[in-house]
Amino acid sequence: MASxxxxxxxxxxxxRLVLLPLSTNTIRxxxxxxxxxxxxxxxxxxxFTIHTSTSPSLITAAMSTETSAKVIxxxxxxxxxxDEITAEITQMKDAIGIVPGLAVILVGDRKDSAxxxxxxxxxxxxxxxxxxxxxxxxxxxxQEVLKYISGFNDDPSVHGILVQLPLPSHMNEQNILNAVSIxxxxxxxxxxxxxRLAMRGREPLFVPCTPKGCIELLHRYGVDIKGxxxxxxxxxxxxxxxxxxxxxxxxxxxxxxxxxxxNPEEVTRQADIIxxxxxxxxxVRGSWIKPGAVIIDVGINPVEDAKSPRGYRxxxxxxxxxxxKIASAVTPVPGGVGPMTIAMLLxxxxxxxxxxxxxx
Amino acid sequence: MASxxxxxxxxxxxxRLVLLPLSTNTIRxxxxxxxxxxxxxxxxxxxFTIHTSTSPSLITAAMSTETSAKVIxxxxxxxxxxDEITAEITQMKDAIGIVPGLAVILVGDRKDSAxxxxxxxxxxxxxxxxxxxxxxxxxxxxQEVLKYISGFNDDPSVHGILVQLPLPSHMNEQNILNAVSIxxxxxxxxxxxxxRLAMRGREPLFVPCTPKGCIELLHRYGVDIKGxxxxxxxxxxxxxxxxxxxxxxxxxxxxxxxxxxxNPEEVTRQADIIxxxxxxxxxVRGSWIKPGAVIIDVGINPVEDAKSPRGYRxxxxxxxxxxxKIASAVTPVPGGVGPMTIAMLLxxxxxxxxxxxxxx
Numbered sequence: 001m002a003s004x005x006x007x008x009x010x011x012x013x014x015x016r017l018v019l020l021p022l023s024t025n026t027i028r029x030x031x032x033x034x035x036x037x038x039x040x041x042x043x044x045x046x047x048f049t050i051h052t053s054t055s056p057s058l059i060t061a062a063m064s065t066e067t068s069a070k071v072i073x074x075x076x077x078x079x080x081x082x083d084e085i086t087a088e089i090t091q092m093k094d095a096i097g098i099v100p101g102l103a104v105i106l107v108g109d110r111k112d113s114a115x116x117x118x119x120x121x122x123x124x125x126x127x128x129x130x131x132x133x134x135x136x137x138x139x140x141x142x143q144e145v146l147k148y149i150s151g152f153n154d155d156p157s158v159h160g161i162l163v164q165l166p167l168p169s170h171m172n173e174q175n176i177l178n179a180v181s182i183x184x185x186x187x188x189x190x191x192x193x194x195x196r197l198a199m200r201g202r203e204p205l206f207v208p209c210t211p212k213g214c215i216e217l218l219h220r221y222g223v224d225i226k227g228x229x230x231x232x233x234x235x236x237x238x239x240x241x242x243x244x245x246x247x248x249x250x251x252x253x254x255x256x257x258x259x260x261x262x263n264p265e266e267v268t269r270q271a272d273i274i275x276x277x278x279x280x281x282x283x284v285r286g287s288w289i290k291p292g293a294v295i296i297d298v299g300i301n302p303v304e305d306a307k308s309p310r311g312y313r314x315x316x317x318x319x320x321x322x323x324x325k326i327a328s329a330v331t332p333v334p335g336g337v338g339p340m341t342i343a344m345l346l347x348x349x350x351x352x353x354x355x356x357x358x359x360x
Numbered sequence: 361m362a363s364x365x366x367x368x369x370x371x372x373x374x375x376r377l378v379l380l381p382l383s384t385n386t387i388r389x390x391x392x393x394x395x396x397x398x399x400x401x402x403x404x405x406x407x408f409t410i411h412t413s414t415s416p417s418l419i420t421a422a423m424s425t426e427t428s429a430k431v432i433x434x435x436x437x438x439x440x441x442x443d444e445i446t447a448e449i450t451q452m453k454d455a456i457g458i459v460p461g462l463a464v465i466l467v468g469d470r471k472d473s474a475x476x477x478x479x480x481x482x483x484x485x486x487x488x489x490x491x492x493x494x495x496x497x498x499x500x501x502x503q504e505v506l507k508y509i510s511g512f513n514d515d516p517s518v519h520g521i522l523v524q525l526p527l528p529s530h531m532n533e534q535n536i537l538n539a540v541s542i543x544x545x546x547x548x549x550x551x552x553x554x555x556r557l558a559m560r561g562r563e564p565l566f567v568p569c570t571p572k573g574c575i576e577l578l579h580r581y582g583v584d585i586k587g588x589x590x591x592x593x594x595x596x597x598x599x600x601x602x603x604x605x606x607x608x609x610x611x612x613x614x615x616x617x618x619x620x621x622x623n624p625e626e627v628t629r630q631a632d633i634i635x636x637x638x639x640x641x642x643x644v645r646g647s648w649i650k651p652g653a654v655i656i657d658v659g660i661n662p663v664e665d666a667k668s669p670r671g672y673r674x675x676x677x678x679x680x681x682x683x684x685k686i687a688s689a690v691t692p693v694p695g696g697v698g699p700m701t702i703a704m705l706l707x708x709x710x711x712x713x714x715x716x717x718x719x720x
Contacts, residue, residue, distance in 0.1 A: 174562075191562060195555030198605070199597045202551060227620045229627075235608065237559045245558070248595065248616060253627060255615040256608060260587045267589075267613060 009282040009319030070221070070329040072296070074213075077220050078339035082127050085346050089128040092350075092359050100353035101130040102160040102186065102345075103152040107145060107171070108138035113164045120162070123342045129349055132158060142171045146179050153181040159352040160186030162345075183356070186348040188212075189238060197245045205355075206348045211243035213340025214275055214296045215250065221329060223273065223294050226251040231271035233257045233264065233284065233317065239277035239298050247273070264288070276317035286322030295323055295330040298337045369642040369679030430581070430689040432656070434573075437580050438699035442487050445706050449488040452719050460713035461490040462520040462546070462705075463512040467505060467531070468498035473524050480522070483702045489709055492518060502531045506539050513541040519712040520546030522705075543716070546708040548572075549598060557605045565715075566708045571603035573700030574635055574656045575610065581689060583633065583654050586611040591631035593617045593624065593644065593677065599637035599658050607633070624648070636677040646682030655683055655690040658697045 093099055102124050106117045117133065124131035134148050145163070152158045161184045167173050182190050188197075188206035196202040218225060230252035234240035244254050252273065257264045268274060268288040276284055277298035289295065299317030316333030323330045331337055354360070453459055462484050466477045477493065484491035494508050505523070512518045521544045527533050542550050548557075548566035556562040578585060590612040594600035604614050612633065617624045628634060628648040636644055637658035649655065659677030676693030683690045691697055714720070 191555030191559060192552045193555065194558050195551030195553065198554050198558050198601055199551060200595070200601070201597070227622045235560065237561070241558055241560070248618075251618075251620040253615065253617060253621040255613065257613060258608075258611075260611040261613040262587045 009285060009322055069295075069324045069327040072217050072221055072294075072329050072331040072336060074217060074331055074336040075339045077217060078213075078343040080220075081216070081340075081343040082123070082346065085343075085350055086127045088350060088354075092354065092357075093128070096357055096359055098353060098357050098359070099128065099130050099157075100160075100349050101132060101155075101158045102162065102349045103132040103134070103155075103158045104162045104164060105134045105136070105145060105148055105152075106164045107136045107140055108168050110166075113166075117164050120342060120345065123346060124349075127346050129346060130157065138168055140168075142176065145171065145176055149176065149179045153179075153184065156356075158184065159356055160184050160345075160349040162187060184352060186345060186352055188242070188348065194237075194242065194245075197242060197249075200249075206351065207246065207344075208238060208242045209344035209348065210239050210277075210298060210337060210341045211246050212344045212347075213337055214239075214243050214298065215246050216344065217296060217331065217337070217340060218273070218294065221294075223329070225273065228252050228272040229255070229270050230273040230275070231255045231257055231268045232275045232277070233268065234277040234279075234298075236277060240275075243275050243277070243298075247275070274318075278317050280317055281315045282317070282319040284318040284323070286319060286326050289323060289326045291326050292328045293326070295327045296337060297323075297331050297333055300333055300338060369645060369682055429655075429684045429687040432577050432581055432654075432689050432691040432696060434577060434691055434696040435699045437577060438573075438703040440580075441576070441700075441703040442483070442706065445703075445710055446487045448710060448714075452714065452717075453488070456717055456719055458713060458717050458719070459488065459490050459517075460520070460709050461492060461515075461518045462522065462709045463492040463494070463515075463518045464522045464524060465494045465496070465505060465508055465512075466524045467496045467500055468528050470526075473526075477524055480702060480705065483706060484709075487706050489706060490517065498528050500528075502536065505531065505536055509536070509539045513539075513544065516716075518544065519716060520544055520705075520709040522547060544712060546705060546712055548602070548708065554597075554602065554605075557602060557609075560609075566711070567606065567704075568598060568602045569704035569708065570599050570637075570658060570697060570701045571606050572704045572707075573697055574603050574658065575606050576704065577656060577691065577697070577700060578633065578654065581654075583689070585633065588612050588632040589615070589630050590633040590635070591615045591617055591628050592635045592637070593628065594637040594639075594658075596637060600635075603635050603637070603658075607635070634678075638677050640677055641675045642677070642679040644678040644683070646679065646686050649683055649686045651686050652688045653686070655687045656697060657683075657691050657693055660693055660698060 089100060104117050104120055106113055121131045121133060136144060149161060149163070152161045161180045163176055163180065165173065167176060177189065180190070182192055182205060185193060186206055188204060188208040193204040193206055196204040197207065225247060230247045232240050232244040232247065232254060235256055235258045240256065244256050247254050255267055255270070257267050261267060265288045268284065269290050271290060271293055273294050274284065274289065275296045275298065279299050279301060281299070281301035281303050295318055297316035297318040301315050301317070302312045303315055304311065305313040314334050316336070318330065320330065320332060449460060464477050464480055466473055481491045481493060496504060509521060512521045521540045523536055523540065525533065527536060537549065540550070542552055542565060545553060546566055548564060548568040553564040553566055556564040557567065585607060590607045592600050592604040592607065592614060595616055595618045600616065604616050607614050615627055615630070617627050621627060625648045628644065629650050631650060631653055633654050634644065634649065635656045635658065639659050639661060641659070641661035641663050655678055657676035657678040661675050661677070662672040663675055664671065665673040674694050676696070678690065680690065680692060
């Protein structure tokens with residue numbers, strides 16, 4: 001499938017932009033897991049094209065060379081949260097002798113999945129969470145995976161269970177994820193959790209990690225959410241939809257932009273807070289941003305870069321260079337939302353252990 | 361609690377409007393169940409005030425005496441749906457000898473609740489659904505209610521269970537509603553159903569009746585939803601939130617206006633489709649409406665009316681007179697969404713029976 005998109009946001013703001021469906025990449029824990037690098041050549045639009053109608057004032061702002069936005073440093077916030085978690089875990093161990101445990105099930109030999117699992121394991125070790133890993137062969141049966149889930153569901157030393165996605169194609173992902181006990185669903189993706197997240201007066205057992213990380217960044221940077229216009233770009237089950245529900249719980253007035261939105265630029269430009277999670281490099285240009293808006297960029301997109309030793313570099317959904325001139329605050333990529341996701345996974349695992357053992 | 365609101369939308373469009381929290385009334389099956397009539401005297405704003413900034417073109421439209429909007433006739437659509445349900449029930453009975461059954465549990469002596477239950481019973485009879493009613497005394501225990509729910513859960517002749525709200529204050533509503541089997545939750549309010557409604561690629565067992573009725577009206581009147589801007593006013597668990605999720609499933613670009621929204625008029629004016637469910641008489645004025653918008657008005661609000669033999673009349677959230685001049689289509693109150701809610705309840709009960717007996 002030939003794909004495109006602008007890999008460099010220095011191109012004209014009146015260029016044609018194309019919003020591709022989120023499914024072209026897989027997001028897992030806020031990281032867009034990619035199969036191939038996007039090509040810098042534009043292809044035909046799949047859903048819609050946008051001719052940007054940049055307002056004069058915005059052009060002026062975009063053309064100025066000043067950089068005024070505050071950088072929202074996810075790496076440093078995540079470090080702070082991990083320190084807080086470490087302290088709580090030490091305190092719990094001392095008080096009641098309990099150490100939280102996270103089990104991860106990996107099926108098959110995908111290198112990227114193996115890297116994500118290794119990173120989670122390292123993160124657990126760094127804060128004092130016990131990690132348990134099961135690595136099954138690509139040709140394992142669904143029953144084998146279910147057997148391990150059932151074992152972890154019953155194991156009192158395990159407080160969180162993660163099944164690393166994607167699973168091999170012969171397995172039914174929904175069956176497998178539904179088998180994880182809702183009490184240990186630290187991913188927070190169980191429909192019962194999502195339902196509680198959507199409903200006023202109900203509380204989910206766990207809030208999905210990346211959305212929780214986005215809101216935590218806003219909180220820790222003192223961004224007022226109540227009564228603000230918030231636009232979420234993307235409506236995936238794992239980022240866009242739950243982050244919109246969280247923003248609404250915080251009394252923002254939300255709008256959700258997606259691949260069928262006819263005028264995404266115009267809608268986005270109304271936002272005081274923009275959270276983008278579509279996986280399209282540099283899609284959100286300066287002209288999409290209201291001066292002073294706060295931007296949380298969830299996209300982590302590889303684009304070809306001959307100058308990089310790896311042959312590519314990572315960019316967000318938002319054209320960072322342009323955003324810095326117009327927004328009041330923006331997350332960088334990498335170093336923005338990415339580090340928050342694993343921190344929130346550790347936080348959910350700790351929450352689970354505290355709840356299980358009634359430890360405040 | 362002294363309350364207000366404009367009972368007559370002939371008042372100036374630059375008047376102060378106040379949006380009260382939804383909780384001042386109780387919505388059940390799309391009907392705002394009211395304790396007292398609202399007083400026509402404006403009181404102090406509780407959340408925010410709006411000074412409308414009507415654009416000249418809108419003022420012109422509002423001042424014209426022409427009425428151009430199509431009336432979305434919920435009564436007639438509901439009749440049509442009930443005829444379709446009757447035909448399907450006859451067919452199912454002839455083919456497999458099964459008749460759908462709906463059980464309703466009423467606790468206490470509220471006259472309005474008794475009326476709603478009676479109306480549901482009558483509606484069931486009219487389409488050939490068996491109805492079962494349990495009427496418990498106000499001082500019944502939670503255990504007694506749970507015992508009946510458990511009995512209906514196990515009864516194969518019952519395909520849907522409704523607990524009429526509100527319950528007496530000594531009962532835990534959430535415990536009682538959670539006891540209804542998700543397979544018989546024809547209200548569609550179980551968090552698991554709401555979660556599935558929110559998630560792409562998942563299907564709820566039942567869609568909540570009033571939201572389903574709103575979308576059905578749009579469908580039957582050939583209103584295109586895909587790619588349209590839709591504004592939902594109100595974020596209740598039973599109307600606002602699920603109807604927003606449904607609109608998003610239909611590829612609308614949704615925005616949700618609520619009591620904390622700073623500029624509800626401005627946000628609403630961007631909508632191609634407005635669905636209002638706040639329970640505030642005549643809150644949405646002509647100046648809130650984009651010319652040509654389609655309006656679904658879920659509010660059913662009693663306002664004092666000395667000329668009426670009952671001393672009051674029912675009006676919607678939307679100033680119907682002004683809407684008729686600006687919108688392309690609008691639901692009246694009464695006779696709009698109201699009749700659709702019970703039709704959708706019958707539809708959900710039929711769906712449940714068909715699923716249980718694998719009847720297509």
